[in-house]
Amino acid sequence: MNRALVLLLSLTCGISVGNIYFPQAISPLVATGLGVPVDAAAMVATAVQFGYSIGIFLLVPLGDRVPHRLLITSLLAITGLGLLAAAAAPALPPLVAASALIGTTNVIAPLISPFAAGLAGERRRGAVIGTLLSGSIGGMLLSRAFGGSLGEWLGWRAPYLVSAALVLIVAVVLACALPSTEPPSAQRYPALLGESLRLLRTEPELRRSCFYQAMVFGSFTAVWTGVALLLTSPVYGLGAPAVGALAVVGAATMVCTPIAGRQADRRGPDAVNLVCTIGTITSAALLAVGSFGGAVGLVSLVLGTLVLDVAMQSGMVANQVRIYALRPEARSRLNTAYMTCAYLGGSAGSWLGVRAFAHFGWPGVCGLVVLLSGSALAGLLLSMRRRGAGAAV
Template structure:
């Protein structure tokens, strides 16, 4: 019996999937430029408001571990749409939260189920024809990255109009509408997993132990993201303070400086394809360290703060994209599970950086945050040194002739 034709992923459907990923993941960043307003409106402390950033990232990391592997067990269209609707519900709870406790709950729900984005990315690869697979995945990932960048700016703009909760209410409606649209346009698919959910989860640990470079590259990703998260979780306090006196809208616009990192993503990927992964990693880590000098000067100069934000976004993008290229090549047949391991570590690093950043701000203000950021960048460099040795050892092992023992 002839196999049914592969579903063709049209451009409108692909763009809708890109919008969906941006809405899902971007929702986890709505609160970052609004922390001052949230603390004031809900009558809570700066540290409690900043904790919502940590909650969103921890919840997202949990979803990466426990929900994303379900893409191999359940039909991907049904799973993605269900997760998106649940994320929309979390955003709605946040948008009508009367206090910090309910906001925490809504943030946790939205963060946990926003991993629908990480279901849609491999789904795009499944639906695309082989010659368009790379372009399809790149488009959906671009939507995710742009969603993160725009989330902060849009949140600041809408807060100027209707208060901090406006962006959550609008985000909930848009996420639900796009989810229902995806249900109508995406084809139904049959799961292809040959092992149960429990076995799939257990195999994640096997991959961690089997591939040393998965461990080093995941740790590098987590540390670099922790460094930038320390900045994002506290920048609203600095920029709204007496030195700069910016409003939510202005803080959101400052966040658009990170678009440089998004533009550079494709360039970094091409450099890695040319065998320059060592250079892109080293350049990214060097830029990460240097960026904190500019951010430190940003305590009294908005220009230097913007320069530092551009450099740090570019730096983390260079490290992250290089990491992805390396870990995906470790085992092509286990890319989804490898992605789960890597991205979980990545966002645990983000949550840790946010929590440490809030604590550093409480302890010593922006100077303490900058000290923390530099320290995390130097730890990233230390792990890179270990990864370089691991890679060199692997090359030597592959180049050594096999030794056979006479029978």
């Protein structure tokens, strides 16, 4: 696991993850372009998240059975074709269907993470995972800015076309650059799927990680789905590029995740999770001021989304450090269970965020964040208390 390979894999994660998030920034443009309500167009972002959850469950376990080079490059090629289909969609239903396909096959980052964890030494695992996550964060942030700006300039179809070109180019590069590896399992596909469920049932540390990330990631997607509606509403009257510009502020997260990885290696995942869940609740208080509009509201949105981004991504690193230490021979299956739960939480958060905004406005979205992240904090504190009591005995 040399530095050049880590950087290449990090770039690949960024390009792949960007395909999941740029639809959040262009949903108002999709609504205008296809002549549908804004809340209906938001279903495009929800479909991608839901498809991603399905893809994680159905495809990521193959990382323990199929050589990574073949699996990753094949899925990238299919994703590129799905992006081309989305760009050509004549109406909302075909676009939603293509978005679900994109999400399903775009599970490159969850495949790369256990692959890299296996190549890295135990002492570097957290740092390598943090670097890969930095690439994912860069893709997440830049894709929103890229999608909003390019969509405003050339129409909502342009981001899909450019993304398709990037994905297909990366597929060719990885076909030449990825090392050949032997898969650790010879289990048949149905057994691989069943193993992910069995691990979720038998590994309490995996269940803890799944719950924490589902709650915090649900908060994250609720905010980013709702903030596009807030910024383009009469409160601010801004366009889609404003959503992308707000996302770029979170670039500081790219620096924080490697630090979080090193702290998880040194202090343990629980300490990092505790800081992250408290940070998520704090972000809700900052974000709530955004409902007043004006300069003060914009500043609060910038600060709130920055804190939220750092907390969610740093918590992701801590949770993956925890689960990859459980069963080295089943890292893809562990990551399948973990990421499926996380993105089901993200899909639910996106859906609930739209509904909360429709019924209660931006304060409703902020209240939803407190409810979800508060549940994660309560579960973490209870677990830490039990561990402390067990240690005392």
